[in-house]
Amino acid sequence: MRAYPATLVRRFSSLVDLSFDDEASLATLPFDITSILQRQAILRAGEPSPTMYVILEGWAARYGIRANGSRRITGIMLPGDFCGIHALSGASLDHNIAALTNCKIGKIDGTIVADLAHASPAINRALWRAKLVEESILRTWLLNSDDAFQAVGHLLCELHVRACDVGLMQNGRCYIPLTQQDIANAVGITNVHTNRMLQKLRGEGLIEFQRGALFIPDQDALRKACDFTPAYLHPLEAA
Amino acid sequence: MRAYPATLVRRFSSLVDLSFDDEASLATLPFDITSILQRQAILRAGEPSPTMYVILEGWAARYGIRANGSRRITGIMLPGDFCGIHALSGASLDHNIAALTNCKIGKIDGTIVADLAHASPAINRALWRAKLVEESILRTWLLNSDDAFQAVGHLLCELHVRACDVGLMQNGRCYIPLTQQDIANAVGITNVHTNRMLQKLRGEGLIEFQRGALFIPDQDALRKACDFTPAYLHPLEAA
DNA sequence: CGCCCTTTTGAAGAAAATCAAGGGCAGTGG
DNA sequence: CCACTGCCCTTGATTTTCTTCAAAAGGGCG
Numbered sequence: 001m002r003a004y005p006a007t008l009v010r011r012f013s014s015l016v017d018l019s020f021d022d023e024a025s026l027a028t029l030p031f032d033i034t035s036i037l038q039r040q041a042i043l044r045a046g047e048p049s050p051t052m053y054v055i056l057e058g059w060a061a062r063y064g065i066r067a068n069g070s071r072r073i074t075g076i077m078l079p080g081d082f083c084g085i086h087a088l089s090g091a092s093l094d095h096n097i098a099a100l101t102n103c104k105i106g107k108i109d110g111t112i113v114a115d116l117a118h119a120s121p122a123i124n125r126a127l128w129r130a131k132l133v134e135e136s137i138l139r140t141w142l143l144n145s146d147d148a149f150q151a152v153g154h155l156l157c158e159l160h161v162r163a164c165d166v167g168l169m170q171n172g173r174c175y176i177p178l179t180q181q182d183i184a185n186a187v188g189i190t191n192v193h194t195n196r197m198l199q200k201l202r203g204e205g206l207i208e209f210q211r212g213a214l215f216i217p218d219q220d221a222l223r224k225a226c227d228f229t230p231a232y233l234h235p236l237e238a239a
Numbered sequence: 240m241r242a243y244p245a246t247l248v249r250r251f252s253s254l255v256d257l258s259f260d261d262e263a264s265l266a267t268l269p270f271d272i273t274s275i276l277q278r279q280a281i282l283r284a285g286e287p288s289p290t291m292y293v294i295l296e297g298w299a300a301r302y303g304i305r306a307n308g309s310r311r312i313t314g315i316m317l318p319g320d321f322c323g324i325h326a327l328s329g330a331s332l333d334h335n336i337a338a339l340t341n342c343k344i345g346k347i348d349g350t351i352v353a354d355l356a357h358a359s360p361a362i363n364r365a366l367w368r369a370k371l372v373e374e375s376i377l378r379t380w381l382l383n384s385d386d387a388f389q390a391v392g393h394l395l396c397e398l399h400v401r402a403c404d405v406g407l408m409q410n411g412r413c414y415i416p417l418t419q420q421d422i423a424n425a426v427g428i429t430n431v432h433t434n435r436m437l438q439k440l441r442g443e444g445l446i447e448f449q450r451g452a453l454f455i456p457d458q459d460a461l462r463k464a465c466d467f468t469p470a471y472l473h474p475l476e477a478a
Numbered sequence: 479c480g481c482c483c484t485t486t487t488g489a490a491g492a493a494a495a496t497c498a499a500g501g502g503c504a505g506t507g508g
Numbered sequence: 509c510c511a512c513t514g515c516c517c518t519t520g521a522t523t524t525t526c527t528t529c530a531a532a533a534g535g536g537c538g
Contacts, residue, residue, distance in 0.1 A: 005338040064382045067466040071386070074378045089367035091474045094375050120355070128328035131370060136333050139313045143303045145384055146311070146427050148494075179516065188385050193494055195518060211503095227306040235330045387526075418484065432526055434486060450484095450535085479538105486533070495524065502517075508510090 004033065004056045004106060007166075011080030015126040015133075015154045015164065015236055019111040029116070031106035035061075036099040043083060048092040052084040058103030059177050063185065064095045073186040074141075074220075075134065076100075076159060076178075079166050088114050098207050101177045129235045139185075144227070147155055151187045152197040153226035156207060161217060161230045173215045243272065243345060246405075250293075250473045253404065254365040254475055256374075259359050268355070270345035273400075275338040281324060287331040289349045291323040295358030297342030298416050302424065303334045313380075314373065315398060315417075318405050324333075324370055327353050335468040340416045368474045375471040380425075382415040383466070390426045392465035395446060399455060400469045412454045 007028045012018055012026055015226055033056065036042055043049065055077050062075035062083075074095060077083060083097050087110035117124040137158065144151040156176070163174040178186070184194040201207045206222045208215040216222050223229070231238045244266045251257055251265055253387040271356045272295065275281055281299055282288065294316050301314035301322075313334060316322060322336050326349040356363040371424050376397065392422040395415070402413040417425070423433040440446045444463045462468070 002404075062378075064378060066382060066385075070385075072382050074381050085367075086371050089364040089371060089474075091368055091371050092477060096379055118415065125328040128324075129330055131374070132325050132330050134386070135370070135374055135377065138374065138381065139303060139334055142313050142377065142380060142427070143311050145381070146305075146309075174342045180518095181516080188381070190495055191517085192519090194497080196494095199431060199518085232333045235328075238331060419486095420484080429527055430485085431487090431528080435526095438486085481526100481536100481538085483526080483536090484534085485522085489530090492527070493525080497513080498520090500517105503515090504513100506511100506513075506517105506519080508512095 004031075004104075005029065007056050007080050008054055008106070010166070011130075012123065012126045014080075014234070015129040017121045017236075018126075019120075022120050025116055025120065025123070029108060029112065029120055031108040034105050034107060035100040036097055036103040036105060038102050040101070041096065041098050042105060043093055043097040045093055045096050048090070049084060050087055050090075051144075052082060052087050052108045052110050052113050054108065055079050055081050055083070056104040056106050059100040060097055060103055060105075061100050061182070061186075062095050062097050071185050072079065072188060073182065075137065076162075076186065078162050078168070082127075082130055084110070087126060088117070094209070100182065133235060134235060140232060145188055148187065148189050148193055149197050149200060150226045152183060152188075152194060153201055153206065153222055154228050155186060156209070156214060156216075157223055157226055157228040157230075158233070160214060161233055165233070173213055175212050176209075176214045177212055243270075243343075244268065245320050246295050247345070249405070250369075251362065253473070254368045255361045256475075257361055257365075258359075259358050264355055264359065265361070266346060268351065270347040270374040271274070273344050273346060275342040275344060277338055277341050278302050280335065280337050281342070281344060282332055282336040283284045284332055284335050287329070288323060289326055289329075289350050291321060291326050291347045293347065294318050294322070294347040295343040295345050296322050298339040299336055299342055299344075300339050300425075301334050301336050310424050311427060312421065314376065315401075315425065317401050317407070321344070321366075321369055323349070324366060325355070327366070339421065344362055370461075372472060372474060379471060384427055387426065387428050387432055388436050388439060389465045390428075391422060391433060392440055392445065392461060393467050394422065394425055395440075395448070395453060395455075396462055396465055396469075399453060401473055404472070412452055414450075414451050415453045416451055 008029065009023055010025050032212055057079055060077040061073045063071050063073045065071055117127055144154045153192060159176050160174060163169060168174050180194045181191045184191040187194065205217060206225055247268065248262055248265050296318055300312045300403040302310050302312045304310055325332055356366055383393045398415050399413060402408060407413050419433045420430045423430040426433065437448060443455060445464055
């Protein structure tokens with residue numbers, strides 16, 4: 001049995017230096033835990049929910065649907081990631097969020113978070129930084145979207161680092177619960193082409209990736225091949 | 240001679256309902272006006288500037304440089320747009336910002352903005368919403384990046400709406416100071432292909448676009464062809 | 479006029495999509 | 509225990525989209 005508030009504290013701690021009071025506020029933040037089954041919706045576009053959500057367990061994805069019905073994933077969410085920061089500003093969501101695996105998510109009253117942010121500069125900063133990291137990830141996806149090989153490798157680098165950050169790594173391996181179709185939807189290519197890029201990455205000895213289990217034999221080599229630098233994921237260290 | 244603070248008030252008003260006090264605070268916000276020449280840098284990646292900037296006149300672009308030296312524009316900025324919201328959270332910028340035209344920008348002490356946001360819920364919300372609109376634009380670019388024709392048309396729709404919003408329209412025409420190379424860098428295709436997509440858009444009677452002057456004869460037709468809906472640019476109306 | 483920058487055009491080649499089919503693996507049910 | 513099913517991964521052949529390379533045409537400006 002994990003203490004879920006720790007997920008929240010760990011995430012905030014990775015973004016800012018928290019005071020004892022801040023930690024206490026976060027640790028005692030009241031939230032309802034909801035279970036979501038794999039491939040089910042967490043939030044739908046247009047919902048003006050006054051609630052903030054935190055992923056406590058499992059993986060989720062933000063995605064949009066194109067006119068032709070195809071789907072594009074625009075973000076991956078891991079334990080500790082927020083969704084619904086838009087709730088703080090009363091905006092409505094413009095994309096969908098669905099569970100990639102079975103998930104447990106915490107629902108938090110948005111006004112409580114807003115009050116907390118108002119009371120604590122550090123928590124306010126953390127929320128901004130979390131959003132800025134999301135934005136950096138989006139810009140990075142755009143930057144890499146020109147070269148499928150690089151984009152696939154870069155995505156795996158990103159997910160590897162983020163999974164590692166939240167303790168999802170065992171023996172240098174982590175389980176990435178994305179099908180090749182999911183990766184295709186995230187990178188903006190077809191599943192067939194994704195398969196070929198993965199084979200190329202495997203063929204060059206840059207990754208081992210089977211049944212979701214990702215192992216990166218030589219991190220520097222992969223990062224160099226994919227032009228990946230992790231700084232944008234860690235604003236605290238960078239500053 | 241324009242009253243530049245009006246630019247700021249107009250922008251905030253488009254994001255939230257401002258009280259008289261809020262308007263007064265914004266209108267009297269002290270900022271230094273700096274002129275930037277076309278194609279010159281406004282901010283460079285890595286600068287941990289404690290300053291917030293507002294575009295007062297002219298157009299600017301956010302961009303990143305890839306390992307191979309090529310450039311990708313990840314955002315266009317018009318008068319009233321902020322850059323340096325990251326300053327509020329002490330983060331450093333992970334991309335570059337350069338002037339597309341001669342610009343006038345206002346430099347504002349980040350701590351003053353932070354204080355203002357702390358004192359006024361509406362201003363705080365406005366800053367969040369501004370960032371959320373930026374994020375929506377990024378997600379939309381990702382969503383459209385699979386089809387060059389649609390992406391080019393969609394970008395023109397976006398810029399048309401945004402230019403209109405800030406009063407840059409005359410007789411249904413607006414001047415968009417992007418070269419075809421710029422559009423190519425924004426959409427993630429080559430300038431040659433951009434040229435052909437523009438010709439296709441012209442050939443289908445969807446746009447008139449010469450020397451930067453954009454006219455859209457039938458807005459519905461273009462929007463339908465490019466799967467464009469402007470809601471994401473106007474969070475206030477949407478809510 | 480001559481220069482520079484941008485747009486346009488053409489032809490060839492690379493990258494990725496599409497279409498279609500087969501193969502592996504886990505779960506289900508007889 | 510085995511056949512069946514569904515989902516995902518893999519492969520091959522073909523077509524489309526986009527890039528690359530190269531060159532010419534157009535406009536603004538000294």
